[in-house]
Amino acid sequence: MRGPEIIRIAGVTKAFGGVLALSEVDARVGQDEILGLIGPNGAGKTTLFNVISGIIAPDRGDVVFDGKPITRLAPHQINAAGIARTFQNVRLFPGMTVQETVMVGMHSRTRAGLVSGLLKLPSERREERAVRDRALSLLHDLAMSDRASDLASNLPFGKMRALEIARALASEPRLLLLDEPAAGLNHAETDRMADTIRGIRDRGIAVIVVEHDMRLVMEISDRVVVLNQGRKLAEGLPREVQNNPEVIAAYLGDAACHVKDTPERGSVAECADGEGGA
């Protein structure tokens, strides 16, 4: 773990009907690291994100963020506490412009209330101006300031993913949850996404990233946690996890992949489809 602990997930369990989506999952993330969260489809990765961000309540277990339990908080309170997230199937706000979308992300860091809004008091106008400027500068950082007044729904898919990240960063989080940030991106866009995620970590924001693109996960993660059927299967450095025979069996264990011994890297899984078994 790099840096002081920012979040601790302890014994989180969640069942949907008879299906155990998460079972006694433990994990810790340090302030200065990117944690890769991987596992086959249905392993419980998104469920874990939904538990951390307060969208679903766990049956048992605790989430402790920055020393304080957040398990029973509502999503907006968790956002205010300093956790922001993106969604696997991009969830923007239809009808809103790119800039407005980012401005919504600043909700928990701004204060203008009902009365000052209804009357457009000078304090409200000042805050709105500041919010607009800050949104633009965030968009600038992600090379999107030229699209600020376009409708978010008119963006190309890669830019939509970037916009979701901008909206999440707008709430000034200390932990960012990225749910498959590279899904649907091409090679060049994926590389740019890797740089973006590293840049976020280097600004002191911890990142948990769920991703199927193994090349990306192994490249950017400081540590990796592997989930399988709701349980934690393994945890360690990317290289350790990659070479863990149990992981290979569970995660890549279909006919298309096989474990191969190589002199320089030890046991390595090779897959016929060339997508790293995703």
Next chain:
Amino acid sequence: MRGPKGRGMKKDYVALAAITALVCGLPLFVSNIYYLSVLTIIAIHIILALGLNLVMGYAGQISLGHAAFYGIGAYMSLILTSPRHELTAWLGEFSWMPEFAVAAAGAFQHFTAQHMIAAAAFAAAFTGALALIVGIPTLKLKGHYLAMATLGLGIIIQIVFIEEIALTGGPTGLSVPYFRILGRDLDPNTLSYYYAVWLVVIALTLLAIHLVHSRLGRALRAIRADETAAAASGVPVMRMKLMVFSISAMYASVAGTLYAHYITHVNPSPFGFMFSVKLVTMVVVGGMGSIWGALLGVGLLDVLPQFLTVFEDYEMLIFGAVLIIVMMTAPRGLAGLLDAAWRRAAGERK
């Protein structure tokens, strides 16, 4: 650097200024007292639709109890401003009511009869609080539970209006005095009432424009677009919905006050379920989520029947048909159609 929102608000200001000019100018051409009365009723309905539009267009919820909130505003005027209303006698009937409470109510009534603005403010606050009480349990749930709860509330309140004869005058109702402000009576048969009502419409429209173009308005639009994403972005979804529902009930109460002092008589019949449905129709036809939709919807559904009096018996049937057709063919209502036409015209000019 000016964002897209800044421009949007300027456009709304221009539209509001145009409407203000129109409203001020109309009496020069329309001297017929009947047409002025139609315009006054339209103004009152616009306040109702404006408020309901905030709930339907910005919180994505339906209220079927707005006629009841409207009624509470009107009956509050009756109770609090009518010098002969026997509020203390009615309260005294309750054996558990402590004497000092009855005395305090009497003193309050005496005060509000002198200061009718205070009566209107109290009515709005009371209605807003009632909306909170109904909203807290229902807005927590996903789905259209608010519609059901407000449907029930509307029916209960209608029954109170009819049955609590000592308080409300029962089915025949009671008379309400002229609205007195700054030591002057506002006579509903004069132009001054017309101007007063439209002044309130313009002020409340201005507030709604500001709300929509504020931080909270943005949050509301985010909720309407994607509730989960809005919550994860830090928007307190439930609190925002409650807030807007309560504001909307207050708008209805203000409309009720204006109505009571205009008709100078209150009885239960205008505040029934059918009127709630008519309001929903007005908002849908005008265009949910558009400030100007409220105006257009009311304009159409209030003016059209004037020309179609032969269809009076089928009014509800026609409204139902209009509602269905609009939902199917133009889900953004008249405001949406106008907006699309405007964009097309602007696009062709380029």
